[in-house]
Amino acid sequence: MTVRISAEPFDPYAELAAYTPRGAANRIGAAATFIGFMRDLNEGDEVAAMELEHYPGMTEKALEKLRDEAVTRWQLTDALVIHRVGALSPTDPIVLVAAWSAHRAAALDACRFLIEELKTRAPFWKKERLGDRERWVEHNTPG
Amino acid sequence: MSIQVKIFASLRERLGSDGMELPVDGIRTVADVWARVAPEQPLGGQVLMAVNMDYAQADQPVSDGDEVAFFPPVTGGAG
Numbered sequence: 384m385t386v387r388i389s390a391e392p393f394d395p396y397a398e399l400a401a402y403t404p405r406g407a408a409n410r411i412g413a414a415a416t417f418i419g420f421m422r423d424l425n426e427g428d429e430v431a432a433m434e435l436e437h438y439p440g441m442t443e444k445a446l447e448k449l450r451d452e453a454v455t456r457w458q459l460t461d462a463l464v465i466h467r468v469g470a471l472s473p474t475d476p477i478v479l480v481a482a483w484s485a486h487r488a489a490a491l492d493a494c495r496f497l498i499e500e501l502k503t504r505a506p507f508w509k510k511e512r513l514g515d516r517e518r519w520v521e522h523n524t525p526g
Numbered sequence: 527m528s529i530q531v532k533i534f535a536s537l538r539e540r541l542g543s544d545g546m547e548l549p550v551d552g553i554r555t556v557a558d559v560w561a562r563v564a565p566e567q568p569l570g571g572q573v574l575m576a577v578n579m580d581y582a583q584a585d586q587p588v589s590d591g592d593e594v595a596f597f598p599p600v601t602g603g604a605g
Contacts, residue, residue, distance in 0.1 A: 419604025441579035477604035507602025508535035
């Protein structure tokens with residue numbers, strides 16, 4: 384049941400390998416994971432770098448609320464969310480979401496819910512650097 | 527007797543401030559806080575609000591010791 388904001392680069396595969404879901408392992412039938420990376424192209428423009436700002440305190444609170452909603456709604460065994468903040472470069476992992484449950488539908492649906500809701504409810508803001516100018520990202524790209 | 531105000535991202539840049547401490551006198555709602563922060567600007571749909579780190583509406587009451595935040599629509603996640 385971990386929610387973490389990371390100011391440093393993280394390796395989502397290593398995080399998953401090192402994470403032990405709570406509860407009885409023999410009751411887990413499914414794990415669904417989503418990993419989001421930084422692209423070097425957004426709205427047709429080359430993006431050189433990105434700064435991810437957040438609202439410390441509220442971000443954790445919003446993510447924990449989302450996680451609790453997902454765990455309750457889909458009867459998850461466990462859920463994990465890790466999200467980067469700070470200076471990012473193309474190919475850097477931005478977010479890791481994972482959901483564990485008895486059956487695949489719950490894990491897959493909860494994983495989708497967590498990443499989609501996070502995009503509209505957790506207070507993060509992206510600022511892109513394009514060559515010699517900067518711009519705030521104003522809306523999310525459709526899934 | 528004060529309200530702590532925080533401002534984030536593009537809104538912080540536009541207003542030229544990341545926040546302030548306001549005396550609570552005369553402040554009853556989030557909208558009243560905004561009127562002190564940006565008297566010239568309407569509190570439109572492109573400004574999100576939070577009280578004590580929970581999303582709020584403009585008419586939500588605020589009181590001494592509250593933290594009130596204003597920020598643009600959020601853009602986290604990836605993919």
